[in-house]
Amino acid sequence: MKYWIMKTEPNVFSIDDLKNLKVDHWEGIRNYQARNFMRDQMKKGDGVLIYHSNCKPPGVVGVAVVDCEAYSDFTALDKKSKYYYPKATEEENPWMMVDVRYVRHLKKEVSLDEMKNHRTLEKMNLLQRGNRLSIMEATKKEYEYILKLGGL
DNA sequence: GCCAACGTTGGC
DNA sequence: GCCAACGTTGGC
Numbered sequence: 358m359k360y361w362i363m364k365t366e367p368n369v370f371s372i373d374d375l376k377n378l379k380v381d382h383w384e385g386i387r388n389y390q391a392r393n394f395m396r397d398q399m400k401k402g403d404g405v406l407i408y409h410s411n412c413k414p415p416g417v418v419g420v421a422v423v424d425c426e427a428y429s430d431f432t433a434l435d436k437k438s439k440y441y442y443p444k445a446t447e448e449e450n451p452w453m454m455v456d457v458r459y460v461r462h463l464k465k466e467v468s469l470d471e472m473k474n475h476r477t478l479e480k481m482n483l484l485q486r487g488n489r490l491s492i493m494e495a496t497k498k499e500y501e502y503i504l505k506l507g508g509l
Numbered sequence: 510g511c512c513a514a515c516g517t518t519g520g521c
Numbered sequence: 522g523c524c525a526a527c528g529t530t531g532g533c
Contacts, residue, residue: 364531388516411531469532487514489530 360404360500361394362417362483363457364491367409372419372462375407380424380458384432385440387452391492395427395455404500405457408483409466416468417503424456463507477502 363383365371375381386392403423409415430452433442442452472478482493495503 366531390516415532489515491530 358403359398359400360406360495360497361399361423362406362408362493362495363421364408364410366411368412371409372407372459375419375421375457375459376462378459380456382430383454383457384430386430386454386491387440387442388491389451391490392451392453394492394494396453398494399423399427399455401425406495406500406503414466414468414470416466416471417463417507418466419462420460420504420509421457422460424458427453427455430454461509463504463509465508467503467506471506472503475502475506
């Protein structure tokens with residue numbers, strides 16, 4: 358079992374939206390590294406930290422689990438979607454997504470600033486310079502530590 | 510809104 | 522297959 362951090366912009370899709378839907382497909386990933394994580398490594402039941410980016414303050418806001426393994430991201434084929442990818446066809450669509458199931462909000466958000474203040478987290482992928490991947494792996498230790506900081 | 514740090518594209 | 526130009530991300 359692995360642990361992940363998945364970023365989302367709350368004004369586009371927030372943890373509250375996920376809570377309302379209970380389960381949703383994580384569409385629109387258009388980066389090969391992030392896709393490879395989903396395609397090759399994500400398994401049903403993996404732990405997911407939901408991270409809000411591009412907001413004040415950015416940080417981890419809740420917990421989810423991977424609900425199924427990766428399958429074709431149909432939004433790449435949808436001309437009306439903002440994630441439309443002209444090169445994709447039914448037969449050859451490079452993009453994939455997983456389903457993510459809401460678990461719970463943290464009692465208290467763990468902001469990016471706060472994470473930077475804990476030595477336990479200093480090696481976290483999320484905190485490395487220049488890392489803009491929207492999906493990143495976290496260790497069990499980091500995952501549990503963030504839950505603790507978040508009051509769970 | 511700025512801009513550093515990437516990732517992608519496309520001409521050659 | 523190189524690499525310049527361009528686009529995107531996301532903290533600040």
